Amino acid sequence: MHFLRNPHTFARRLARWVLLCFALSLGVAIASPLTHPQAMELVCSSGGSVKLLVTAPDGSTQVVSQMGDCPLCITAGAPPPVGPGPWVEPVQPLSYVLRTIPAAHIAFLTAAPLPARGPPTFL
Structure with a gap:
């Protein structure tokens, strides 16, 4: 203790x-x-699923698990690749920022300078 x-x-x-x-x-x-040791086999079905078969020492087989998708059959069931279509210029979400506004440019040039120190103004 x-x-x-x-x-x-x-x-x-x-x-x-x-x-x-x-x-x-x-x-x-x-x-x-x-x-x-036990012999194991992966068997693909025509439906695209996979079964895991385990062979016992006496020769009998049993299904241990059944998986949903066969990795070898997934590519055969995939949709065909999309070909090149007409090119469309992507829309820029902030494209309006890049435009020049004459009134804003004049207001920037004629406005009073910002104060040296002071709290931010919340409008």
């Missing part, structure tokens, strides 16, 4: 214990296919 009084020692032992459990579970997960 002395290790409970020193939190640093308890934290280190707990961290080592968790790391050891993780390493052991990872080792078991890696070693299980090596000790009991």
